[in-house]
Amino acid sequence: MTSDTASDISPIIREKAPLILSEIQKAKSILLHCHPSPDPDSVGSALAMRFAIEQLGERGSGKVTIIAGDSAIPQAFMHFPGAADIVAKNFFELDLSGFDLFIVQDSSKAEMVSKLKPIEFPEHLKIIVIDHHNSNSGYGAINLVEPSYPATAQVLFDLFWEWKIKITPEIAANLFMGIYTDTGGFKYTGTTSRTFMIASALAAKAPDFPQLISAMENSITLQDLAFQGLALSSIESLFAGRFALSVVPFAKMQEKNIEDENASAGMISSILRRIGSFDIVGACIETEPNVIKFSFRSKDGNAYDVSKLAVALGGGGHKAAAGTTLNMPLEEAKKAVVAKAKELYNL
Numbered sequence: 001m002t003s004d005t006a007s008d009i010s011p012i013i014r015e016k017a018p019l020i021l022s023e024i025q026k027a028k029s030i031l032l033h034c035h036p037s038p039d040p041d042s043v044g045s046a047l048a049m050r051f052a053i054e055q056l057g058e059r060g061s062g063k064v065t066i067i068a069g070d071s072a073i074p075q076a077f078m079h080f081p082g083a084a085d086i087v088a089k090n091f092f093e094l095d096l097s098g099f100d101l102f103i104v105q106d107s108s109k110a111e112m113v114s115k116l117k118p119i120e121f122p123e124h125l126k127i128i129v130i131d132h133h134n135s136n137s138g139y140g141a142i143n144l145v146e147p148s149y150p151a152t153a154q155v156l157f158d159l160f161w162e163w164k165i166k167i168t169p170e171i172a173a174n175l176f177m178g179i180y181t182d183t184g185g186f187k188y189t190g191t192t193s194r195t196f197m198i199a200s201a202l203a204a205k206a207p208d209f210p211q212l213i214s215a216m217e218n219s220i221t222l223q224d225l226a227f228q229g230l231a232l233s234s235i236e237s238l239f240a241g242r243f244a245l246s247v248v249p250f251a252k253m254q255e256k257n258i259e260d261e262n263a264s265a266g267m268i269s270s271i272l273r274r275i276g277s278f279d280i281v282g283a284c285i286e287t288e289p290n291v292i293k294f295s296f297r298s299k300d301g302n303a304y305d306v307s308k309l310a311v312a313l314g315g316g317g318h319k320a321a322a323g324t325t326l327n328m329p330l331e332e333a334k335k336a337v338v339a340k341a342k343e344l345y346n347l
């Protein structure tokens with residue numbers, strides 16, 4: 001990246017970079033996590049941050065632990081550099097007395113640290129939030145939230161520039177995968193010419209990116225596909241064909257022997273978005289009895305900001321891609337979503 005490109009770094013990143021650096025330098029032991037149902041932006045950002053902090057080591061940093069969090073790291077991400085060192089623990093399985101700093105990344109609210117029970121951060125643990133979700137509530141002592149960036153990994157690229165981190169092949173591969181995935185392969189709103197410039201700089205350091213992408217994308221299982229078949233044959237068209245909702249009850253999941261880990265609601269809503277005629281689409285998946293996972297998508301996040309729908313129902317996300325989980329019977333959850341969508345979007 002040239003110094004010219006660097007001058008486009010978001011002012012909030014410039015402002016927070018020295019504050020975050022100073023906390024890292026003061027810290028003795030630093031915690032990083034992956035959010036529930038982790039995506040490559042979560043895993044890649046955690047790994048890249050760990051490598052960056054290790055580089056800062058000479059400048060007085062402590063040691064870093066990354067926990068997998070609520071979910072196991074999907075096999076499809078295990079080839080990301082450093083992934084083998086992620087500790088298979090959730091937040092509540094940790095002895096927090098050993099940590100003094102927790103950098104919570106790609107997580108719009110504390111619940112994205114763990115959904116197992118309500119989170120309360122102990123007094124001695126400093127929380128720094130680094131994120132790009134516009135629904136982020138700013139629950140840290142320092143909050144670096146830049147919603148105009150399409151990925152947390154892109155926030156980190158600029159942050160690392162400010163910290164004068166050398167972009168190694170390991171850092172490059174992890175940031176590339178985060179940006180690639182959160183932009184839907186450089187096609188979602190939020191992708192800019194700068195995203196390509198950054199991707200280009202990363203690709204130069206991680207020229208094996210086609211193999212990294214292939215190993216991640218061409219790794220679905222027969223059960224994943226069975227779930228997609230089920231969800232795609234269960235589509236309801238609402239509000240005179242403006243809102244499509246795929247609805248899968250738990251009984252159907254059991255009938256087809258589909259596990260929670262095979263049931264990606266986001267995958268289904270992303271496919272539904274490709275149908276030209278719908279303004280809003282969603283997936284409504286009962287992964288366990290009375291646990292309903294929703295994923296929402298729209299083609300035009302300004303006209304149909306689905307993060308509003310998700311936030312109104314206790315979730316979060318982006319304007320064109322968001323989600324929530326409701327703990328109630330399926331029909332009740334569906335009704336709540338349909339009523340809120342009607343109210344918000346004038347359907």
Ligand SMILES: [Mn+2]
Pocket residue numbers: 041042106132150151152182
């Ligand atoms: Mn992200």
